[in-house]
Amino acid sequence: MSHDRHVDYLHDGHLYHPHGSHVDEHRVEIDASHPEDCTPDHACGGHEASHSHGADCGHAAAPHGGHTDYLVDDHLHHPHADHCDDHGPLVARELTRTDAWPCRQIRPR
Ligand SMILES: [Zn+2]
Ligand SMILES: [Zn+2]
Ligand SMILES: [Zn+2]
Ligand SMILES: [Zn+2]
Ligand SMILES: [Zn+2]
Secondary structure, eight states: OOOSSSOEEEETTEEEEEETTEEEEEOBOOSSSSOOOOOTTOOOSSSOTTOOOOTTSSSEEEEETTEEEEEETTEEEEEETTEEEEEEEOOEEEOOTTSOOSOSOOOOO
């Protein structure tokens, strides 16, 4: 399943995609576009080098394979040692309270 061409919604570390009359819960799969690679040279300017991702860091958390990444400028950052790995593009935006959601089938844990 490609996450490159549609918009998903992130909420509390979950990824949702409105699909017809219901909402799918998505997870970014590990694939060629979204590798689980270490990219120590990744420096995209999305945030200060000293930034450390976490629960309240200001970036939306996104599920990727078996781990959690953070959405920075439409791609996934995976905090790793003293750098961020680039885990590929994700077009998503954070679901806010004021967003009109197409249906009520989301049942976050
Ligand atoms: Zn790394
Ligand atoms: Zn980046
Ligand atoms: Zn962050
Ligand atoms: Zn980062
Ligand atoms: Zn990742």
